Amino acid sequence: MGAGETPETDHSGVRVWLVPTPVGNLGDITLRAIEVLRGADAVACEDTRRSGALLAHLGIARPLVRLDAHTMSRAPQVLSRYPRLAYVSDAGSPGVSDPGSELVAAALSLGGRVEALPGATAFVPALVLSGLDSARFTFEGFLPRSGRERKERLDAVATRTETSLLYESPHRLHATLQDLIATCGPERRASVSRELSKRFEETRRGPLSELADYFAGTVRGEVVVVVAGRPLGGLLPGQSAPDYPQMAEGWTRQGHDVREVRTLLQGAGLRKNDAYGLALSAAANVTSSVAASVAPSVGTEAPTDQAGNTSD
């Protein structure tokens, strides 16, 4: 165990450790995180007051340097003064939904070596506690607060078949649950976790409509919303399934042959084999309805389909 075991392959002497910190319970920090924080030249952080309290709790006295989204351009100077730099975000693993990734790029561009220590995140416990499918999932972070990009992200959550994970602030939770109901429908399964790892940790599971009722008032603590994927073949609110058979028959009547109808159906979203089957049955249906409608007047004349084949 320990940072001393890792090989020194960098040429600049610059080393950056991204160090995960607790998301709530101060015990959720690893032995190696403590060791790295203690051994670094300095600890860079988003908020010196917040990270200073953590270091004090751990009994670690190292210089603290602010390096957040607004000051990240100072990374090269900080690294030249403190070439063995630990980086912590406000909570959880630096580099996911926070400015750590820019520091990684700065250190690598200087020829330095970067390590990301495994450790706490808020979304993994929330996913596991949701009871929803955890085999595949998409992390969305915080949604944009308004506008077209928010709508697009909500549509993506509604449409994908994987479980989705969202961060939300407590005073915006109810509005976001309402928006999710509008895009995913009230019956979509979901869960809301708040104050994870803290004394009053709570995870509530159920359909979105129930969660919106339950969390109608103000809640405390940062929130993770987990939304089940769209059931296969399930329709979204206001969505009606394309009437592929009707489309196929329409194109067949207009004179497209089976191959062309298949291509048009693929363009409209069907798989190749499904499109081919539907194109074939449309050709058969159109031919037989032509046969039925022309039979009384034409008598014994055999109707032909668009490709010139005689039916029956």
Place this chain on the structure above:
Amino acid sequence: MGAGETPETDHSGVRVWLVPTPVGNLGDITLRAIEVLRGADAVACEDTRRSGALLAHLGIARPLVRLDAHTMSRAPQVLSRYPRLAYVSDAGSPGVSDPGSELVAAALSLGGRVEALPGATAFVPALVLSGLDSARFTFEGFLPRSGRERKERLDAVATRTETSLLYESPHRLHATLQDLIATCGPERRASVSRELSKRFEETRRGPLSELADYFAGTVRGEVVVVVAGRPLGGLLPGQSAPDYPQMAEGWTRQGHDVREVRTLLQGAGLRKNDAYGLALSAAANVTSSVAASVAPSVGTEAPTDQAGNTSD
């Protein structure tokens, strides 16, 4: 800090703690994980030999019970014997890509209380070290080894605009990189991380083709592959963009009015406003080309479009 702070709201006395364990470096375990393992009635695990070695390293002597995917049906009996049960997987956070989620369901159905401790995963450090967009990402876990479902998952990786994370075993890495090249194209940015948090940890970044060359031989250690999302508007190998203008003109020539063409274009994947604009311009183009082609022979007669409007 500590498990003692959490409220006892269950009625059965059953409590389950999902405890993350190191993915490589034995120092990557949290203070609270050690405390919970030490205080539990027993530790359930996938592999008693592996988890026994971890407990021995930590100086913890608790009963070990095997509870893996094949024996998970025994969860109720195990919980009745050891109502305060810690659960660890072979490595990382239980419940993501392993059987922990079934134990959660069993404990909740008994009216018990479940806590998921924040801690180590392999995919978060791999994502951060990849240098790729970490604002949104999809975790795919291990791909199916063959067949239609593997193809569908590879297509999903190629198509989505979010970063994708895959686990892979070392002897299958090269084949999976080749499959990714086939679906995403050789230029797609990616990274491969192996032996994360261990002595010979390595992260290699570059286009898929370079990574496939570099990892052509056998590698050691479990692997995380991170694949950049599809560039917006980018085409996949063998894919040509639907020729929407041509489709629109085709339908217009067949006699569909602007509203019908718009609906057909939406069915083929266009947004409503884009579809409307294209339907309008198709109507205009078809009308003017009709005008051009009929002009020599028809002389002064004004051509009309499908809706019966006179052009010009």
